[in-house]
Amino acid sequence: MTFIARLRCAAAQAAAVFLVAGCGGGGGGSDGSLPTAHSVSVTNVQVPAVKHEVFEGYDGIPKFQVVADLTGDLSQLNGKTIFVNVEDPDHLVAQAYVILSGGASGNTLVIEPWNFNATVGHLKGALRIFLCLDAACTTPLGNTPISVPYDITVLPGLKVSAGESIDMQAAFGGTTQTTVGVTLPPGTQSWEAHIWNSQSLGFPTTDAVTLETTNAPSPAVTLKAGLTRVGKFQPFLALTATAVTSTGRQVLLQQTTPINYTITATGSGAVAQPASSTFTMPVSSRVDVATVRVLEASGVHPINLVDHIEYLPPGASGNANAGGFEWLVASSTMDAQDFDTLSLAAHACPLSGTGGCLAPGRYDAIVYMTNVAANGSVTLMPYPVSLTVTP
Structure with a gap:
């Protein structure tokens, strides 16, 4: 030249x-x-x-x-x-x-x-x-x-084994993960990995991909793709490493790889995470709480109202009879991003402090939420909850 x-x-x-x-x-x-x-x-x-x-x-x-x-x-x-x-x-x-x-x-x-x-x-x-x-x-x-x-x-420089891009795919409501190897340059003193979002490039925002790094037996990054709406997302895996040459020159190296994360439709209008909730408490305990995230497939905020709670009678699985004792309180609120939040509170004894408590055993219930999707369709979404009371 x-x-x-x-x-x-x-x-x-x-x-x-x-x-x-x-x-x-x-x-x-x-x-x-x-x-x-x-x-x-x-x-x-x-x-x-x-x-x-x-x-x-x-x-x-x-x-x-x-x-x-x-x-x-x-x-x-x-x-x-x-x-x-x-x-x-x-x-x-x-x-x-x-x-x-x-x-x-x-x-x-x-x-x-x-x-x-x-x-x-x-x-x-x-x-x-x-x-x-x-x-x-x-x-x-x-x-x-x-x-x-x-x-x-x-x-040799800083590289990932995946090549030009990393492809990940999951069905709506499911999760997936993949591990990619990292080649560190000679003289590496430290290295880090981050996920950064490409919203400024016109792709939807998502925090559904997280990561963990490891150095043994060899450097690697495990990408964990979690629950998110149906669609295609492209966050980026950003690597940085500080390396020193044999002459003492310190260099900050950077390497960025796109992640192509695709979530396919399954026919389900909404899913909950976790898929069920289990409480365990001694008979002397007053209350225990849990939260559940509910996501509509299109990503539009669903309207998930608690319709009713069904307390299951004793069955072949060995669950006990609550005898009319309503041991679960459920409510829903609209959350940030694409999720609603289902709040649960279980109690083995009456909240009023008077009356008898549940006997030791396992009690099952189903919370039914009214799901109003973006297209106006209404369905009842069942959510299983279990309470185990210990002596």
């Missing part, structure tokens, strides 16, 4: 495409003729050692400078443009510019590399840098091009 940066010098004021500190000399030729390649030469060139380790992915080598003197009749640069032409076979350089000291010595050529997307391997070669007085570089300054050797080792 070759690119050109322009630098124009004037007797009174410096101006440049990138950056100019000043221009030396005074006066100049009146006929506007260009100096020859040897009228002004570059000497005493101080080339840095460009030897670095970088990580695979968008990492890059630090900015570096070439310092040199200019010899010859510097007044011939007044009013002229200096073009910086870089031959860059490995696409390392983002831009290059000259900072003139205002005199013959201490002039600086600044090279700013890209955060280039290199693959694991070894880049070895040399930049050839021309300082010219025309865009075609037919009149280079003397002693150019300047050769800047480089030796760059590209180390």
Whole structure:
């Protein structure tokens, strides 16, 4: 790759495409003729050692400078443009510019590399840098091009084993999870994983995907997709790692992978989480409470009102007879996001404090909620509850 940066010098004021500190000399030729390649030469060139380790992915080598003197009749640069032409076979350089000291010595050529997307391997070669007085570089300054050797080792970067994306699917009311391996770069000091939402990119908001990380036996992330409405969601798995090269350069690496989470319809209009509730309390206990989330398949807020509670008679499963004792209180409220909340309170003894308590045993009931869906259809949604009373 070759690119050109322009630098124009004037007797009174410096101006440049990138950056100019000043221009030396005074006066100049009146006929506007260009100096020859040897009228002004570059000497005493101080080339840095460009030897670095970088990580695979968008990492890059630090900015570096070439310092040199200019010899010859510097007044011939007044009013002229200096073009910086870089031959860059490995696409390392983002831009290059000259900072003139205002005199013959201490002039600086600044090279700013890209955060280039290199693959694991070894880049070895040399930049050839021309300082010219025309865009075609037919009149280079003397002693150019300047050769800047480089030796760059590209180390393995931060990756997930899933590749370009992570696909997850569950039926409405169900959950799923998947584990993806994480490849950490050499010299890793720490790493983290997060889920971030893509609402700003036009996808629906969801917090249904959570994660856990592990380092043993090898680094991995387990994604857990929970209860949410029917549809397609695309949160992102965002990884960060802090790694240090063998030369002591500390780098913060980042890697982001989309999660394609699809929830398919099952014909069920609404589901509850958890699917049932169980209470266990001693006969001396007064009350125990639980909350249940109720979700409508379309994601529109359902109207889930408690219609009635049915206390089941003794059956083959061994449940006991409550004898008309109403041991459960249920109510519903509209929650944030897509859920309603069913609140339950079980008690083995009368809340009034008077009367007999339930005998030890298991008691079963069903809470029926009136579910009014987005399309106006009304169904009764049963929710099983069990109470075990211990001595």
